[in-house]
Amino acid sequence: MPAARAVQVLLPVALDRALTYAVPEGMVVEPGDVVVAPLGSRSSIGVVWDGAPEAVEGARLKAIEAVVAAAPFPDAMRRFVDWIADYTLSPKGQVLRMALRGLAEEGEAKPKFGLRATGARPARMTPARERALAVAADGTARAKPRLAEAAGVSPSVLDGLVAEGALEIVELEPPAPPPGPDPSRPGPTLTPHQQHAAEALRRTVADRAFRVVLLDGVTGSGKTEVYCEAAAEALRQGRQALVMAPEIALTVPFLDRFARRFGARPAVWHASVGESGRAAVRRGVADGSIKAVVAARSGLFLPFRDLALIVVDEEHDGAYKQEDGVAYNARDMAVVRGRLEGAPVVLASATPSLETRINADRGRYARLVLPSRFGERAMPEIAAVDMRREGPPRGQWLAPRLVSAVTETLAAGEQALLFLNRRGYAPLTLCRRCGHRMKCPNCSAWLVEHRFRASLVCHHCGHSGPSPRACPSCAAEDSMVALGPGVERIRDEAAERFPEARVSILSSDLIGGGERLAAELDAIERGEVDIVVGTQMVTKGHHFPKLTFVGAVDADFALGAADPRAGERTFQTLQQVTGRAGRGDRPGRALLQTFDPDHPAIRALVAGDREGFYAVEAKAREAALMPPFGRLAAVIVSGPDRAAVEAHGRALARAAPKVEQVRVLGPAEAPLAMVRGRHRMRLLAQSPRAVDLPGYMRDWLAAAPPARGALRVAVDIDPQSFL
Ligand SMILES: Nc1ncnc2c1ncn2[C@@H]1O[C@H](COP(=O)(O)OP(=O)(O)OP(=O)(O)O)[C@@H](O)[C@H]1O
Ligand SMILES: [Zn+2]
Missing domain, CATH: 3.40.50.300 (P-loop containing nucleotide triphosphate hydrolases)
Structure with missing residues (x-):
């Protein structure tokens, strides 16, 4: 079978590689195209990936079912997915899944139809028909419910007029998109320090090249005003800007501020935006009609058409690290995305992470300083x-x-x-009589009293129950007290x-x-x-x-x-x-x-x-070879059976390749020894900065015995949490 008729397709499932599919007669696909392909007994959306298809017996090859009318994944996006999968040791398909969010509902906006008068008169006239035609006489097309309402008639009256040729069905013009942000509006008058920083950022964006700039300004120095000037430059170029915030709590005030500066709010992207809202943002970002987006970390995976700038606000914030699934730090991955897009990245903070600070000190990142608060x-x-x-x-x-x-x-x-x-009222509830402490049944953690919700809650698994009146252990009445x-x-x-x-x-x-x-x-x-x-x-x-x-x-x-x-x-x-x-x-x-x-x-x-x-x-960190002077990678083994978890932890430690510059610590019981009924052991690999630690981890896991049954092994490169 000719090679051109088969392609690689990456599917959003926990698979590390793309699969080979046949391209049916008459279908044209290129890398980046979004397609539907059979997977087992069902169909899945997927993306045509790069690389030569495997030589599979043509007859056994399954065929792509359809091409989806969605914005294709540009080359930089595909490299980004590959890069993150590689660095975090996650299956490529799992990373792709994050990049497909909002896609299911995408596709062309559905055309809307309306009714317009043709000028013809119906054979039989009724008062209702008169009213409907009187309203329609101005020649504008209206959606059926609008026309029915304006004329005070039932929709069936309108159907009758259509049947008799007095009204015709026409496609309505799509509603005009709301006006976008306008960079020509005047910004605030900047102080000399702010002006210097804003001008440097503006030039950086104008250069259209990858570069990382630390915007290091004390609290209240006007960092937001300054990076808005970088965004203004991106907008003047007609290109796109992404502003990342560690928490949605930050985005709402930012939206208003942005609107004051540019006359319109940016688009918003985070988990609590509904599905249709997400689909609209994804579509607008892909076709270039949306110019500015404020997003939580997952916004990094949006298919921007022409990204000119990424701002990571509060870059030091731990919330940028995703701990579950693909464990990645969105601040670091923003730098990767910027590099792949050839776009500058601005990291803003009053308290930069030591990582960023050292990168700036060593000249890898540029640094702009706002030394004092606005307004003296x-x-x-x-x-x-x-x-x-x-x-x-x-x-x-x-x-x-x-x-x-x-x-x-x-x-x-x-x-x-x-x-x-x-959070909550008290971190610990205990019996004054017998000393019994209220503990989560699934985790090695105390239950936290939340008086507002009148319950005891586990902050690790979400378990919750009412506060007991009597001690569950000694049955003493009213003996439970809140501590702390x-x-x-x-x-x-x-x-x-x-x-x-x-x-x-x-x-x-x-x-x-x-x-x-x-x-x-x-x-x-x-x-x-x-x-x-x-x-x-x-x-x-x-x-x-x-x-x-x-x-x-x-x-x-x-x-x-x-x-x-x-x-x-x-x-x-x-x-x-x-x-x-x-x-x-x-x-x-x-x-x-x-x-x-x-x-x-x-x-x-x-x-x-x-x-x-x-x-x-x-x-201190340099002496201890801790980040950013050294690298860390954690392995967390978990499972329902403690002995099995321990045994596997030890087996992993034994399998660790002996490499001179890499030190492996553990296994040791995790500080959070049990979560959701799973026992946890941790191992830690530490190396100097120059070592490719993700590469080492890959070799290590390949050499280790596979985790069988309910055992799970999770890798966390550059861990932020050590629980
Ligand atoms: N040049 C300026 N003209 C008018 N108002 C300004 C100017 N610069 C800053 N401000 C105002 O000062 C306040 C602090 O600015 P901003 O919030 O940008 O500081 P920040 O550096 O982001 O602070 P933080 O790190 O604490 O979040 C805001 O209300 C902002 O609108
Ligand atoms: Zn729990």
Whole structure:
């Protein structure tokens, strides 16, 4: 059989390679075309991939069923899918699946039909027919329900007029697309620093070449205004810009800001956009009619027709790392996508990740600095509250110094923010009589009380149940007590201490979707709230002009965890959250409640010594060969049977190829030893930067015994989480 009549097709299933299919007589396909192909007993959508088809006996080859009228996958997209699969050791088909999102509903927008008067009169006239023809007499085509409504007649009257030739069915003009963003509208007057950075970014976009730029500006320095100027350049070229945000909570305020600048909102892409909305975005991005998109990490897989710029806002944010399925870091993959597209990538942050910072220091990335806040505003004054000496009385969580600060803030008519990185009411519920602790039946984790929902919830598997009145172990009545605070409890304490204050709580589980959150954020911005209590959601990007005080209830939340980035995370999170204070015309201050005031991260925050912190952190990581100076890759073995998981972990360790520069640690029981009924063991490979660690991992897994039965082996390159 001639080779030209067979092609490779990649299907969105957990297969690592494309399959060979015959191309039926008369069908023309090229790499990138979206097709339907048989797979087992069903049909699947797929993409014609590159590479020579395998020599398969022609007669046994299954044929492509149809070509789908959808935007093809350009070469850069196919290379992107290949690259991610290769780097993350994921099946190519699984990566393709992410890139096919929104496609099922794509295709041409359905033509809509309407009715128009022909000028002919029906043989028999009725008052209803008169009315319908009177409305239609202006010659415009109207959809049937519109015409029926305007004339006050039933649709069957119109059908009768069509049958008699007095009305004809015509295709309606598709509605004009809403106006796109307009780059010619004037932006704000930039400060000299902002102007310098904006001009550099504008030139970078104008150069139409891949380049990574770190936009490093303190909180409130106007990074958003500056990268909007880069987007403006992309729009002036008639090309496309993608702005990525780590959380949907950030996108809504951004949409309004973008609309103020460009006169129209950008398109939005994330998981909670409905299917038809996603299909529309995908289509518009592919045909080039959508010029600007703000997206969560999955937006990286959109088939842009002519991408001129990628902005990764809050590039340091851990939410860019996807942990399930294909474990990838969207910030890193944005750089890969930019390279494949030949488009510049802007990484923006007030607290760049050490990875990005070192890349900038070593000249791999350019760096633009905004050293001060917009409008001469000072950075907030930060101090530590030593919980060992000046902690709150038993049963309370706000130290006296913090309470006075809130009191003063409220007295001045300003807003206070209390930050605690823990959802729910209390992280632990225990029996006062026998000491029994409420634990998740499926995970090695305590159940977290959520008073709002009146339930005990596992934050790892979602298990939830009512709070028991009697102890499940000793049956003592009313003996269960809540230990430790979550945001709900802090809200209660704030409401109790400040009965006059309007308290609002911002936590991902209390809020119904992005628009609801936007309303809450608006209320805060307008000053209709006095005390905001929130989880890490409040740390990012928000701009509340009246907020002048930030109290971190537990500044040590990340310390102590077995995480090489614990110090960095602490610094970043607290810098971001304290950065919400004093952005309006009054100065801000912040207090950090800590048991470890001498920790380098806390000390750096108090001293305002960001550079010092980066220097110390970089040194420690370099000495320990931790990222970005070394590479890490994790292997997580899991399964329902603990002994089998352990045995497989050991077998994996034995199979690890002995390579001089790679160190393999483990297996060790994961800190989260069980999740969803599966026991977990971890192994970690560590190497210097120069080593191709993904390549090593591939060799390792190939040499290892296969995971049989219910055992699962997951690989996480550049892990962010070590649980
Ligand atoms: N040149 C300017 N003219 C008018 N307003 C400005 C200007 N620059 C910044 N602002 C305003 O200052 C505030 C802070 O700017 P922006 O939110 O862009 O800072 P940021 O650097 O992104 O902060 P963060 O890192 O904390 O999110 C915003 O309300 C913004 O509109
Ligand atoms: Zn659980």
